[in-house]
Every structure is written in C-alpha cells, then in structure tokens.
Amino acid sequence: MRVVRTNVRSEKSMEPGLADRIRAAAARLFARRGFHGTGMRLIAEEAGVSIGALYHYFPSKEEVFLSVLRQEYDQRLAEAQGMWREGVSAPEVVRRVVELHFASITAGHESGRLLSQAGVGSPLELALQILALREEYATCIADLLSQAMQRREIRTAHPLLTAYALLGLVEAVTARALAGDGTADELQRVGPAEVAEIAWRALRPDKEE
Amino acid sequence: MRVVRTNVRSEKSMEPGLADRIRAAAARLFARRGFHGTGMRLIAEEAGVSIGALYHYFPSKEEVFLSVLRQEYDQRLAEAQGMWREGVSAPEVVRRVVELHFASITAGHESGRLLSQAGVGSPLELALQILALREEYATCIADLLSQAMQRREIRTAHPLLTAYALLGLVEAVTARALAGDGTADELQRVGPAEVAEIAWRALRPDKEE
Amino acid sequence: MRVVRTNVRSEKSMEPGLADRIRAAAARLFARRGFHGTGMRLIAEEAGVSIGALYHYFPSKEEVFLSVLRQEYDQRLAEAQGMWREGVSAPEVVRRVVELHFASITAGHESGRLLSQAGVGSPLELALQILALREEYATCIADLLSQAMQRREIRTAHPLLTAYALLGLVEAVTARALAGDGTADELQRVGPAEVAEIAWRALRPDKEE
Amino acid sequence: MRVVRTNVRSEKSMEPGLADRIRAAAARLFARRGFHGTGMRLIAEEAGVSIGALYHYFPSKEEVFLSVLRQEYDQRLAEAQGMWREGVSAPEVVRRVVELHFASITAGHESGRLLSQAGVGSPLELALQILALREEYATCIADLLSQAMQRREIRTAHPLLTAYALLGLVEAVTARALAGDGTADELQRVGPAEVAEIAWRALRPDKEE
DNA sequence: TATGAATGAGAGTTCATTCAT
DNA sequence: GATGAATGAACTCTCATTCAT
Numbered sequence: 001m002r003v004v005r006t007n008v009r010s011e012k013s014m015e016p017g018l019a020d021r022i023r024a025a026a027a028r029l030f031a032r033r034g035f036h037g038t039g040m041r042l043i044a045e046e047a048g049v050s051i052g053a054l055y056h057y058f059p060s061k062e063e064v065f066l067s068v069l070r071q072e073y074d075q076r077l078a079e080a081q082g083m084w085r086e087g088v089s090a091p092e093v094v095r096r097v098v099e100l101h102f103a104s105i106t107a108g109h110e111s112g113r114l115l116s117q118a119g120v121g122s123p124l125e126l127a128l129q130i131l132a133l134r135e136e137y138a139t140c141i142a143d144l145l146s147q148a149m150q151r152r153e154i155r156t157a158h159p160l161l162t163a164y165a166l167l168g169l170v171e172a173v174t175a176r177a178l179a180g181d182g183t184a185d186e187l188q189r190v191g192p193a194e195v196a197e198i199a200w201r202a203l204r205p206d207k208e209e
Numbered sequence: 210m211r212v213v214r215t216n217v218r219s220e221k222s223m224e225p226g227l228a229d230r231i232r233a234a235a236a237r238l239f240a241r242r243g244f245h246g247t248g249m250r251l252i253a254e255e256a257g258v259s260i261g262a263l264y265h266y267f268p269s270k271e272e273v274f275l276s277v278l279r280q281e282y283d284q285r286l287a288e289a290q291g292m293w294r295e296g297v298s299a300p301e302v303v304r305r306v307v308e309l310h311f312a313s314i315t316a317g318h319e320s321g322r323l324l325s326q327a328g329v330g331s332p333l334e335l336a337l338q339i340l341a342l343r344e345e346y347a348t349c350i351a352d353l354l355s356q357a358m359q360r361r362e363i364r365t366a367h368p369l370l371t372a373y374a375l376l377g378l379v380e381a382v383t384a385r386a387l388a389g390d391g392t393a394d395e396l397q398r399v400g401p402a403e404v405a406e407i408a409w410r411a412l413r414p415d416k417e418e
Numbered sequence: 419m420r421v422v423r424t425n426v427r428s429e430k431s432m433e434p435g436l437a438d439r440i441r442a443a444a445a446r447l448f449a450r451r452g453f454h455g456t457g458m459r460l461i462a463e464e465a466g467v468s469i470g471a472l473y474h475y476f477p478s479k480e481e482v483f484l485s486v487l488r489q490e491y492d493q494r495l496a497e498a499q500g501m502w503r504e505g506v507s508a509p510e511v512v513r514r515v516v517e518l519h520f521a522s523i524t525a526g527h528e529s530g531r532l533l534s535q536a537g538v539g540s541p542l543e544l545a546l547q548i549l550a551l552r553e554e555y556a557t558c559i560a561d562l563l564s565q566a567m568q569r570r571e572i573r574t575a576h577p578l579l580t581a582y583a584l585l586g587l588v589e590a591v592t593a594r595a596l597a598g599d600g601t602a603d604e605l606q607r608v609g610p611a612e613v614a615e616i617a618w619r620a621l622r623p624d625k626e627e
Numbered sequence: 628m629r630v631v632r633t634n635v636r637s638e639k640s641m642e643p644g645l646a647d648r649i650r651a652a653a654a655r656l657f658a659r660r661g662f663h664g665t666g667m668r669l670i671a672e673e674a675g676v677s678i679g680a681l682y683h684y685f686p687s688k689e690e691v692f693l694s695v696l697r698q699e700y701d702q703r704l705a706e707a708q709g710m711w712r713e714g715v716s717a718p719e720v721v722r723r724v725v726e727l728h729f730a731s732i733t734a735g736h737e738s739g740r741l742l743s744q745a746g747v748g749s750p751l752e753l754a755l756q757i758l759a760l761r762e763e764y765a766t767c768i769a770d771l772l773s774q775a776m777q778r779r780e781i782r783t784a785h786p787l788l789t790a791y792a793l794l795g796l797v798e799a800v801t802a803r804a805l806a807g808d809g810t811a812d813e814l815q816r817v818g819p820a821e822v823a824e825i826a827w828r829a830l831r832p833d834k835e836e
Numbered sequence: 837t838a839t840g841a842a843t844g845a846g847a848g849t850t851c852a853t854t855c856a857t
Numbered sequence: 858g859a860t861g862a863a864t865g866a867a868c869t870c871t872c873a874t875t876c877a878t
Contacts, residue, residue, distance in 0.1 A: 160392065165407050168381020198371065260844065261844060582799045586798055590794055612785050616789065668847090677865060854863085
C-alpha cells in the first residue's frame with residue numbers, strides 16, 4: 001500500500017482536475033466528520049463524481065485521507081519556510097505561524113481540525129502513515145528551530161521535542177476554538193496573541209546568555 | 210441513555226468486578242486502536258467476558274469509551290488537586306504532573322494515547338460528549354492556574370486557554386514518545402525534564418513583578 | 419415442548435397467584451406489542467416479578483403466549499356455551515357474541531387484538547400450536563353451529579368452515595375498530611349491529627324451508 | 628427513509644430484475660415464516676443474491692415487506708376492478724374474487740397467508756404502515772360495494788365495514804385451508820363455493836325491495 | 837422458591853471495494 | 858475514462874435462556 005502522489009495541480013488546463021475536486025471535497029468532510037464518519041459514497045457526492053471515479057484517482061480511502069493531510073502539511077510548511085527564507089526574525093515567525101493557524105479555522109476551512117485529528121481513531125496501518133507524515137512536518141519545524149538556536153535567537157532545547165510541543169500547544173487551543181460556543185469565540189479573539197506569547201516565552205533565550 | 214453501573218470497587222472480594230475488568234480491557238484497546246478500530250467483540254475477548262456481559266454493564270460502546278475516558282481524567286485530576294491541596298509549589302506541581310504523564314506511558318498503560326485521541330474520529334454525538342469531558346478537565350486545571358495567578362506564583366494569562374495549551378503540549382510529546390522507535394525512547398528519557406521546562410517557562414512570572 | 423397448564427386460579431388464597439399476575443401482564447403486552455415486540459424482561463417488569471420467577475412458572479416465552487391465548491379462548495367459549503345451554507335462540511346468540519367481542523375491545527382490554535394476531539408472525543413451531551388452539555376454539559363453535567343446523571335454526575352449511583368465516587369476519591372488523599382514528603370510533607358504534615346483521619344473513623335459513 | 632427502486636419489469640431482457648427476484652423470494656418466506664421469522668440473510672439466499680444487493684434495492688427489511696404486500700394487494704385489486712369495469716354482475720364478481728383467493732393458495736403461492744398476517748406481530752411503526760396499506764385496499768373494495776349498492780345489486784350497508792368483513796372472512800378460511808392436513812384439503816375443495824355463498828348471502832338485497 | 841448476572845447466537849445494517857459494461 | 862450495481866465481512870446491539878447463590 002504505497003503512497004501515491006496524485007496530480008496536485010492539473011497539468012493541462014487551468015480548471016482543477018477531478019483529483020483536486022475530490023481532495024477538496026474530502027478535506028471538508030474529513031475535517032467535519034472524521035475519517036470513519038466520512039464514507040466514500042459521501043465523498044463522491046460532495047465532489048460530484050462517481051464512486052468509480054474516486055477509485056480511478058485514489059487506490060483506497062486511506063490514500064484519499066493521506067493525500068488530503070499531505071496537502072495541508074505542505075501548505076503550512078511552505079508558509080513557515082517562506083518566511084524563514086525571507087529573513088523574518090524568530091519571534092515574528094512564531095507569532096505569524098500561530099496567527100495563520102488561527103486564521104485557517106476562522107476562515108471556516110476547518111483544516112485545523114483535520115490536523116489535530118491526524119493519527120487517531122484510524123486503522124492501525126493508516127495511523128502509522130499519519131504519524132510518519134506528522135513526523136515529517138515536525139522534523140521540518142525542528143530544522144528551523146535548530147537554525148534559530150544556532151543563531152541564538154531562541155534558547156537551546158531538544159528541537160524535535162520542542163516542535164511537537166509547539167504543534168500540540170497550538171492544535172489543542174485551536175481545536176477548542178472550533179467548538180462553536182461563546183468560549184470558542186473568545187479563544188478565536190485572544191488566541192493568536194496568547195498562544196504566541198506562550199510559545200515565545202517557552203522559546204526565548206534567557207536574558208543573560 | 211441508561212445509567213451506567215460503575216462498581217469501581219468490588220464490595221466483597223479483592224478481585225475487580227466485571228465492570229472494572231471491562232473498563233481496563235477497553236482502555237488498553239481504545240488506546241492502541243482507537244474508537245472505531247476497537248469492536249465490542251474484541252473488548253469482550255480481551256476482558257474475558259461475553260458480549261452480553263458488556264451490555265449488562267454498559268448500555269453502548271460509546272458509554273464504554275466515555276467511562277474509560279472519565280476514569281483517566283479523574284485519576285489525573287485527583288493527583289494534581291491532591292498535590293495542590295498539600296501546598297506543593299506551582300513549579301513543582303507542573304514538574305510532577307508532567308512526570309506523571311510520562312510515567313503512565315512508560316508503564317505501558319498507554320492511557321496517554323487515549324487522552325490525546327479524545328474527541329476525534331468519533332461519531333458526532335460522542336465527539337461532543339468527549340469534548341465536554343475534556344472541557345471539564347481543562348476547567349479544573351484552569352481553576353488551579355487561576356489560584357496560582359492570584360498568589361503571583363505564575364504569570365497572569367487566560368486560564369482556560371493556558372490549560373488547553375498545557376494539555377496539548379504534554380499530549381503531543383507523550384504521543385510521539387509512544388511510537389516505539391529510537392526517537393521515542395529518547396523522548397521518554399528527556400521528555401519529563403524538557404517538557405516541564407517548556408511549561409514552566411511559559412507560566413513563570415516575569416522577573417521584576 | 420409440551421403444553422403446561424399452570425394454575426388458572428390460585429388454590430390456597432383469594433389473591434391471584436404469581437402465574438396469574440404474569441399472565442395478566444403478558445396479555446396486556448402481547449395485545450399491544452405482539453409476540454416479538456414483547457420481551458421477557460418487559461413482561462417481568464410489568465408483572466412486578468423477576469425474570470427468574472417468570473421461568474419458574476412458565477418454561478418458555480412461547481408457553482406464556484399460549485397460556486394467555488388459551489385463557490382468552492376459554493373465556494369467550496364459556497360465554498357462548500353458557501348462553502347456548504340456557505336456551506338462547508341462534509340469532510340472539512350470534513348477536514350477543516358479536517357484541518361481546520366489540521365490548522372487549524371498547525373496554526380497553528385489547529384482547530380482541532390478541533386473538534386476531536394469533537398464529538402469525540410467530541416462530542414456526544409456535545405458529546402450529548396457535549393454529550391448534552384456534553382450531554379447538556373453531557371446532558367448539560362448529561359444534562354449536564351443527565346443533566343449530568339440526569334444529570333448523572340456521573341454514574345447512576359446512577360447520578367448521580362457517581366457524582372460521584365468522585371468526586375472521588368479526589376479527590377483521592374489530593381489528594380495524596382498534597386503530598384509534600375517527601373511522602375506528604365509528605366502527606365501534608355501528609360495528610356490533612352491522613356485523614351481527616352480516617353474520618345473521620349469512621347463517622339464517624332460507625325463507626321457504 | 629429513501630425511495631425504493633421498483634423496477635417491476637426489466638427493460639432489456641425477459642428475465643426479471645433483481646428487485647423482482649428479491650420480492651418473489653421475500654413473498655414466499657414472509658408467507659411461510661412471518662416477518663420476524665424471516666431474516667435478511669435468508670431472503671438473500673432464497674433470491675440467490677448477496678445481502679448487499681438486498682440493501683441496494685430496499686432501504687430496510689420493513690420496506691421489503693411493505694413492497695411485497697403492496698404487490699399482492701395491487702394484483703388482487705386489479706383483478707376485481709378489471710372485472711367490475713367489464714360489467715360483470717355483483718354476485719359473479721364476489722364468486723370469482725373468492726375463487727381467485729383460493730386459487731392463489733392452491734397454486735402454492737401462499738400469498739393468502741401473507742395478507743392475513745398483515746399488521747400483526749410487527750414493529751409498531753411497520754404495523755401502522757401495514758394497516759394503512761390494508762385500509763387502502765379495503766377502501767377500494769368499499770368503493771366497489773358503494774357503487775353496487777347504488778345500483779341496488781347488493782343491499783345497503785356500511786361499505787368500509789362490509790369490506791373488512793369480507794376480507795376477514797375470506798382470509799380466515801384460506802388461512803385454515805393452508806394448514807396442510809386433511810381438513811385443509813377439504814376446505815380447498817368446498818371453500819370457494821361455500822365462502823362465495825356466505826359472502827353473497829351477506830350482501831344480496833332483500834327479496835321484496 | 838426466588839433472584840438477576842451472565843451467556844452467545846443471531847439480528848439488521850453499513851460500507852470499502854470490485855468489475856462488467 | 859467513467860459508471861454504479863453488486864459483494865460480503867464486520868459492525869453494534871437484542872433477548873430468550875441458564876444457573877450459582
């Protein structure tokens with residue numbers, strides 16, 4: 001059951017290919033209903049294609065899920081790496097990445113929910129692949145953290161562990177901010193600043209270093 | 210939705226009642242395989258009871274899951290509140306709660322994995338109840354944080370948000386530490402100290418206050 | 419699986435025995451919910467006894483049902499035979515038996531519903547026993563009809579067939595009269611007279627005989 | 628409750644579609660074993676299709692049953708209405724409809740048994756729908772009776788009540804004629820004539836009118 | 837006698853996947 | 858390429874019945 005990278009961008013035309021339509025539909029449904037709550041029939045209907053078409057572009061439901069997840073991680077990673085390459089300072093990167101996470105849930109994309117679901121409640125083999133994907137993402141973040149440590153922009157710590165800690169921290173708060181009650185609204189308002197503050201305090205170098 | 214019989218402690222003998230055996234088996238399986246990956250038949254086999262017995266003690270699979278979750282949260286909460294009432298200082302509480310989280314996974318209970326799964330990949334109604342349970346837990350932690358803030362033991366911040374942040378932070382790292390590879394072993398070693406450090410830096414009052 | 423006749427009347431005391439309490443409860447439930455819709459647990463609760471007690475008095479659910487059915491048939495038969503022995507004329511017997519059927523449903527006993535259910539939707543072996551019970555009842559009616567034919571009070575016809583025809587006729591109308599809508603009320607009002615008229619016309623001797 | 632696909636006649640070939648095969652198998656089994664005695668697995672086997680196919684054509688077991696019932700009622704109704712439209716006289720219609728009922732059981736279709744089961748021993752909601760179907764059928768017969776009354780071909784009486792009486796009458800005798808013993812054979816022989824006689828005497832106008 | 841915890845076969849239903857067209 | 862009818866293993870849950878106490 002190897003990973004298959006289907007066309008992220010249609011090669012021939014401007015309009016999105018069927019694979020993209022399917023991925024977009026699946027992303028919405030997985031985020032709202034989870035892996036098991038989302039049937040292939042439902043994805044096909046939401047995407048406006050037949051079940052046969054689904055299986056033409058993706059070998060299995062698990063691959064649909066992984067494809068969606070990969071896309072989400074890639075987007076987030078591209079943003080962070082882009083900023084980093086442009087020379088944005090460490091605390092500023094932290095602040096803006098946190099902001100982006102909150103923005104994605106406020107915009108109703110609900111992709112934040114998708115990420116925090118990753119790896120749980122899934123068939124065993126799928127769970128492993130999801131963890132691998134998450135590891136890939138976390139490793140990239142750990143790389144950025146390592147570079148920042150060498151430049152003394154953030155304090156010295158275990159990079160991968162810190163990366164996971166940051167991910168968990170942000171995801172837990174954004175997940176709560178998606179609940180839809182009054183508290184959720186409040187967290188959406190104060191969340192970006194508060195979470196960035198927490199993250200930065202956890203990362204900043206000691207005063208006299 | 211009938212009331213669940215919960216004989217947490219058998220009255221006559223030392224050996225645990227069937228309800229406890231079931232809960233323990235379910236906790237193991239849910240942690241390893243998630244809600245959907247764990248069938249009632251499997252739980253019955255793991256607990257060494259019949260399916261009928263399962264439904265004698267719990268009205269549905271969802272109630273089994275919630276019962277397990279409730280038990281885990283209650284245990285953790287009791288530990289933290291116990292320490293707090295005994296007058297342990299804030300940084301020490303943080304350090305020891307983090308230690309306990311890591312200890313529970315090292316002991317093979319895998320309950321840490323269970324908690325981080327909470328609320329995802331589940332039937333919609335169940336997801337809401339899981340979130341409610343998590344909120345209850347987070348609220349208790351937020352209460353402790355509020356008290357610590359009033360005593361100037363930790364810095365002033367949004368208590369509930371901070372509670373969720375701490376939960377997410379710890380869970381993300383412990384989840385990674387359960388993967389079973391070399392990195393996981395490393396995280397189990399350095400995790401307690403590093404995570405406590407991150408948490409304390411995020412919480413500690415500013416120097417001149 | 420032989421038929422067991424349990425105490426129809428308690429031998430020692432005036433108050434009804436447990437067997438009677440169970441039969442009464444079962445009669446209510448079977449009439450309202452049918453054989454499959456009525457569980458042993460429910461019967462036990464309605465009768466205010468334990469499941470163990472149920473199985474102490476009746477060897478199986480099927481026997482509970484048969485016992486209830488037998489009781490109903492016996493009652494109806496006793497009424498008809500009583501009238502007949504008292505020398506009531508044939509058309510009058512017809513009229514009053516029909517009236518009694520309607521009266522039993524108007525009084526809310528719902529036993530009428532029970533009889534019209536008999537023999538259908540039941541496990542195969544039970545269905546045969548129910549048919550046997552019904553045959554017993556029909557045979558008794560056929561006997562009465564035979565006697566009336568010999569006295570030239572009703573026309574000559576196949577007695578057993580006529581008995582079944584009368585049963586079916588009355589049961590179909592009473593079943594409709596139990597539906598609970600406006601038409602049902604109307605049928606409860608006009609039913610006794612109209613059904614008796616139909617029955618009598620089907621039975622009465624030809625004018626010049 | 629989704630719409631049932633009912634391809635009553637296959638478009639391309641002569642052989643019946645799967646839905647018809649399923650309906651036919653279900654009709655046989657329901658007639659012999661009742662609603663609860665007939666499992667979906669059994670229907671699938673009898674029809675020579677998979678369980679999945681069953682659920683592809685019918686959303687639930689209840690809908691299979693209702694579909695079968697509808698088919699039976701429709702057939703009978705079409706016969707009676709056809710004769711009526713062709714100007715067959717009232718007593719002749721009665722005689723031939725009764726004959727048809729008996730013919731259907733002699734032919735081994737056993738559909739007669741199915742109709743007399745209608746509405747009993749079924750889940751509550753299903754029972755209501757069955758009664759509704761039966762009411763529909765009875766109402767059509769009542770219409771025919773009304774027309775015959777206006778033409779003075781039969782005596783004046785409550786049309787709907789009379790319709791139910793006729794149904795019950797015929798069904799009770801045919802049900803007994805299906806028991807398989809010697810009496811059943813006898814009833815199959817004399818039944819058509821005797822039942823038609825009973826029905827006609829119940830319906831015929833008074834001599835001097 | 838009387839209890840109700842425990843059993844487990846079997847129920848209706850879902851859904852990822854296949855494949856002839 | 859595209860379709861959707863067909864498959865069947867696996868699911869959660871029910872309930873008549875047993876038996877140690």
